[in-house]
Amino acid sequence: MSLFDHLVIFPVLIPFFVAVALLFPGLSNSLRKQRAVSITANILMVVVAFSLLFKVEAQGIQVYALGDWSAPFGIVLVADLFSVLMVCLSAILGLAVTMYATAGEDKTGAFFHTLIMFQLMGINGAFLTGDAFNLFVFFEVLLIASYSLMIHGGGKQRTQANIHYVFLNLIGSSLFLFALGTLYGTLGTLNFADMADRIPLLSNNELLIAKSGALLLLAVFGLKAAMLPLHFWLPKAYSSTSTPVAALFAIMTKVGIYSIWRVHGVIFGDQAGELANIALPWLWPIALLTIVVGSIAVLASKSLRILCSNLVIVSVGTLLVTISLNTVQATSAGIYYLIHSTIACAAMFLLAGLIKEQRGQAEDRFVAARAMPQAGVLGFIFALLAIALIGMPPLSGFVGKALILQSVTEASQALWVFPLVLIGGLIAMIALSRAGTSLFWKNTGEKTSALKGHPMQYIAIGLLVAILPLMVIFGGTVNDYTQLAAEQLKAGLSLQQLNEVAK
Amino acid sequence: MDKLRKFVWFPTPYHSVLLWLVWQILHDFSRGHMVLGAVFAIVIPWIVAPLSEEAAVAKKPIKALMYTFRLLIDIAVSNYDVAKRVLQSNRSLKPAFIAVPLDIKDPVPLTIFTSSVSLTPGTVSVELSDDRKWLYVHVLHLEDEQALIKLIKDRYEAPLKEIFGC
């Protein structure tokens, strides 16, 4: 095995070792060195993630059998087009967030870079793993890292929001274990592919129990994904935490969505016989309601970060719609929209941080305040991101939205999706235009003395914002990819195929 | 504490022996574990050394063993006594506090003494005075206060004084 053969595990191991290295003396007491190491590591991760992507594109699915034990006995990492794409996304986000934080936010508490690295490790692990219990473990890794990151910088609001976030997720983790126990107790295995293979062997009663377990998993993933009615924690959590952390969290809901796709779209997907698509009857109304409630909250938002958090919820609803549509085309559209919304929301959170710093007491609330010293460039970025988030041209939002609308083929579904998605967009437009006009145009005329943004912060935002037009310009290529990823995802992977690939 | 304390091979030889013995008990005296046990018997005292304070050492090991043996017998005997008391009616109980004057001050023998008192069923040492001059003991059934105090001092404190030489 050459080093290149171990590529699949790099997205988990690099952050792990870097995080640990940052704890040792020599690095732990020099913030400058930490920043350098962290940024280098993140760049390396981007490189690794994309190398892996090209490898998977060229050679097909990559399977990495940990401990050299083949599935289903050992744990395997499975890098297919979809998971690798998610890893790339997290790498890019990680880089931007780290760069943004090096401007000073990493100073406001201990272990920032270490925790970011652990967080990325958890996220990547969750994307790559092909084992249900290992997914739980990586969920916990990313959760505990997120708990710790969320209180970074301290403050009452953060503590308060964190209490809600942590305790809800603790219930969620318990439910996760109940679900895993149920699935193991009926299917007798933990490997995703093997689970899918074994469903046809179940007796009627076992099927029903397995169904309960699988649906319980939906609640668990739904909590992470912030779908209705489990979304309540999100606005407070995302809007009160520190800027880079909020931006990184943009991908956390997507981990939930991703898991729903993996588990309910594939294991309990079309091929699952008696258990085929058991989540769909639930997901469809939930998806629509999530959009409705999210949009209402968008309209009600009183500050940019809350607005952006609520937009995350709307995007979750939209993604759930694509899951419920359950076609390759919809999945492909969903994957495209997922990349777009993650990056746009993350960038908006970063921007909100800059705006907050420059507006003094008013922070990012929609009230008149002193003019920002860098209103011009901030306003420009805001406009771009608003356009992207609303789903207007020329940025990627409109492509995603149009793809999703196109993928609705049944009239009965279109009757719901079209109005909701479009009115959701309209509400986002109203809210964001109100936000923009009050943040940038409504000034009290006070003298400005606030700090200007650090160049690193602008580079970080620029990095993310630049992706949005690229996703339109190279929309054809990106869509080819998402199409293949969706086909691969929908086709599923049997244990036999998995083990053949592993050889 | 000076961090550069001098390195000693066997900071606490009694402990080392005890550790080695315990290891053998745990592993039924197999050959490999005789070596491994020795390793631990040496290494653990090193690790623990910084956390140990100068403590009194038994100067008469044989007497100490005899003391232990006697204590075990006392425990067995008074157990029977207390079992009776427990099963009898509560009203026949005559619980009491007594204060035992102390002669030994050193923490280790003091601990052994108070533990001995507590271990024998029927008496529990509940408090030690600030100046370590008095031991307050709760007695489950007290007939003669002075006799009991004398018994305790003679039977446990005196031998301990001898063993530790204080």
Add this chain to the structure above:
Amino acid sequence: MHYFWVPFLPMLGIIVPLFANKLNRSACTLATALLPALALCFIFLDLPAVLAGESFSKSIEWIPQLGLALSFRLDGLAALFSILILGIGLLVILYARYYLSEKDHMGRFYCYLIMFMAAMLGIVMSNNMLQLWFYWELTSISSFLLIGFWSHNSDARKGARMALTITGAGGLALLAGIILLGQVVGSYELDVVLNSGELVKQSPYYIAILSLFLIGAFTKSAQFPFHFWLPHAMAAPTPVSAYLHSATMVKAGIFLLARFYPVLAGTETWFVVVSLTGLFTMLLGAYTALFKHDLKGLLAYSTISHLGLIVLLLGLNTELAAIAAIFHIMNHAVFKASLFMAAGIIDHESGSRDMRKINGLWKYMPITATLAMVASASMAGVPLLNGFLSKEMFFAETLEQSILGSMSWLIPVLATIAAAFSVAYSLRFIHDVFFNGEPKGLTKTPHEPPRYMRVPVEILVTICLLVGIFPNYTIGPLLQSTSLAVLNHTLPEYSLAIWHGLNLPLLMSGVAIMGGVAIYLNRKHLFKFAGMFPDIDAKLVFEDCIQACVTWAQKITMILENGSLQRYAFCLCFFALLLIAPPLFELDTTRGSLPGTPLNAAVLVAAILIIAGSLATIIWSHYRLIALLMLSLVGLVVSITFAYFSAPDLALTQLSVEIVTVILLLLALYFFPQQTPTSKSRPSHFVRDLTVASFIGCIIGSICFALMTHPLDSISAFFLANAKTGGGGTNVVNVILVDFRGFDTFGEITVLGIAALGIHKLIARMRLSVRTKDYAGRLWAKDKYPVLLSVVSQSLLPLFLLISAYIFMRGHNLPGGGFIAGLITSIALIQQYLAHGVDWMAKRVSVSYHYMIAIGLTIAGLTGLGSWIFDRPFLTSWFEYVSLPWIGKFELASALVFDIGVYFTVIGATLLILASLGKLTTTERLTVGER
């Protein structure tokens, strides 16, 4: 093929003004105008072919999955609009050079303007519906920026937002319409779509598509009931109004109707809806315009009225009507742009737009006055001007149509009335501004504008005259090719002559002019009449509506997200219950086929203990210390249960974890109230929570029972078979942990490490209030470190460590392992903390616990990496039996090294948590002061 570059040139031009801004104003203007001018030249290069009836299109793939392509066409309609957009655009650029003041950011203004121009060009030249929509939305965005250009002005902000909201909403409807249309036709290319009219009209989605398109068009073109945004967009700088609200943006909706005329028009629905909307808008606009005192307000309503007229024409069921519509599009663009510019000059040079203040300007600016008078005469439809020609055609078509059946005569009558109002407000524009006495209360003396500011007006007015007098030579060919593009088949006969003889339309014109004069003469009565109706400010109404929506949304959100974790947790539990319960109700029986294990008394006692303990925990949950004691009872019984059911490893782990947890909870409890306030929880919540919890408990119990009684064909046999041979250990559980599923353990110790770091973060800067008495008011005991405890703890330490070594060493083959050993070591050290205190330990233990975590994780990680040397995947284990003389055979295994990593991580994490918490509490206590 020059046309293909046309949409790109202004797009490139967007950035030009931003850079040119540093030059002087004229240079900036020139630089800005350069690329649009070039684009116009390109159009003219291709124009002859277009006029000859050709239509070009070219398409480059962009996002094929979406159906989006880089696809442009040039036909008559596109050419006409391109010329209007670029031509008038260039004039506006010139005009704005003089209009904008030094304070205004000229580069930014031009940037937005060119962006808008590019977007408009994109719309009219698109050969792909999605691309059309792409540009359509860009016009909304750029017009938002242009209207809000004077952002310090609240009217501008609100006007811009309103325009964006209305047109944006229309845009979304249009997108839906386009996607539906695309799905019906199977392509988004206009070449295909425009020739699929019949297919579309017969599709069941026709009505939906039509309504969505009409919403898009009507919002953009300010048709009733979406017309109200346009007057408020007048807060924009006048060049913007001259451009957007005469020739371009508002015409985009009209363009859309014209473009899709072959596809969507021709049905009853189309005729009725479109014509009636146009008719009503026309009347409403014309009537309202008369009463506006603001010059631009008057022009805005006039625009609405004329747009209505065009829409009405497109909705009439005669083919010539469409041609008349196109003709009027051109004419209106020309005279309305010049009028806006004139209004801008007046505003600029007199400082006011209020017609009650500005009077008699003829004296001060005769040339401008002349130009404005000619333009408004055109607006009124006076002969020899272009407005007259199209109006004449319009009248003629109103007479030809038959859409209202027997009531069709209403349309010409109403048209004449509208025309009369149009004459009246044109008259007002002339009389009230240039005559009617002297100016009142102006801040400055009006004068003629700079020479070149008037040039655009002059050019436009000249066009009015030329078209009005020589229609066939000036506009004839273009009109013809445009009409061809709109109708998509051979044209009917029509004539552009000025004189058609004495006919009904001429009579109508006459009546309209006479009526208009009469209305204007009686304006006092009319103003009084209009004054009786409350003046509704659409902006306020709109803002109020939005505000009401926002308030409503906030109320709903407050109700949903009430900030109560109890609510959220309940939702989670209830939702989970909803998901898991239904399948179980279908279950015949939970009992599976396996025979049950007979019950014995010990198990029964354990069960009673567990149930009593749990129940007691709930009952005494308010007395926290007691609850904790109950909990430790339950923990103990659970551990024994594990031992009983053949899981010694679990028993050991559960025991040690439980003790550490109890210690942690005790440490924390010191800072909490000892009792939970009881009165605070509502009884209804209590019952609600209990119900849900019981249901979930029942279901969990049922599933648990079912799982235990069903035979399971699991993968475990493999582990039992391969633990010794493949993993080198006989304790299968441990082999799974460090080998088969070592990656889980790897993740698990990472979790532990992260938790410790997070807790360290939490503890930093924590401020606590320390109590000097316990909850019952008892003073604390004096003795911090009871001597017995100290002595015994200290002497137990080596034994503790030895036992942890024992548990560690045997882990691979017998119950035990790194984790339990780590916990035992930690507990031994915690016992020292307990007995001797933080300071005593700090003096003696110089290890930093977070380094220890790092070391542990590194060891585990490097052990995993070690397998790479042997060309094996991460965490592949290695073991070998070694034989030494006298000692005998023993095993060396990499799993042991991995376990050392686990061991150190556990110690580091546990002690980092407990020791730093202990330290914190102690320092806090010192600052508060011990009695």
Add this chain to the structure above:
Amino acid sequence: MLTYAILIACALICCALALNAWRLIIGPTTPDRIIAVDTMYINSIALIILLGIHQGSAIYYESALLIALLGFVSTSAFCKYLLRGDIIE
């Protein structure tokens, strides 16, 4: 005979545990409850040893050992809590 002895012993210890639980629940004071838990730890040791003898397996020994060690830590922590509030100071 051994089997019966184990059964009897087991029953007796279960009774003991039940009595301890009774004391734990009725209290009346917190120190009373701590004694009850402490006694339960010790009774559990006996129970586990009995289990080991019953199954003829030495594999439960460590559990008993651990309970012996940890019961003490737990009890002293609870007592320290009552006495000082802060157990690590």
Add this chain to the structure above:
Amino acid sequence: MELVYAICVGFMSTCGIFLMLRGHTFTLVIGLTLLSYAVNLFLFASGGLTIGAPAVLSSSENHADPLPQALVLTAIVIGFAMTAFAVILAMRGRADLGSDHVDGIEPFDPLAEDKS
């Protein structure tokens, strides 16, 4: 036996969840601990109950299902980490917010109002 076991698991889950639905952080932590006991027992039982057959080779003839045991071990450790974090977070909440209520403030109590 299985029935009794299942009842215990169900009952502990009920108690745990009920406590997790209360309003004070410390109670929640207690509930969490109780719930994780239930979870561990549940997960453990998913492979069936076996008496006297630990998954240690050569200790007995047949063996209990070792996989759930390994899973429970991992779950215990993770649960411990999470509980520890939750406890300290609860303390932090009390320190920062001045109240140990999960929402940072004691909710308005209509009953108390009536009494006074």
Add this chain to the structure above:
Amino acid sequence: MSVFLEVVVSVLLVFGSIIMLIGSIGLAKLPDYFTRLHAPTKASTLGVACILVASMIFFSVQLGHVNLKEVLITMFLLITAPVAAHMLGKAGLHYKVKMIDSTKNQHLAKKAYLQQHPDDK
């Protein structure tokens, strides 16, 4: 296993558990805190020791070699139980738990209490 040893083991087991039960009976029945404090020391000494000795004999026979492991548990209990009792006694004094009236020398309890709470007159 020889009958003799079996008898010995059985007797030890039953005897030990009886002592333990008596201890627990004491805990449940004795009238006040300090009298109840004597119960666990009973259980943790002779009672559990008997059972451990029984186990020791049993496994020595079963494994075929001397097995002394249980000695360790006894040792631990003998070391720790009195300290635990001492701590519990201190806690009882601190709590000023009620004593039955027949308790002699109650002033000593008060005196012991004042050792730790000199301010609390």
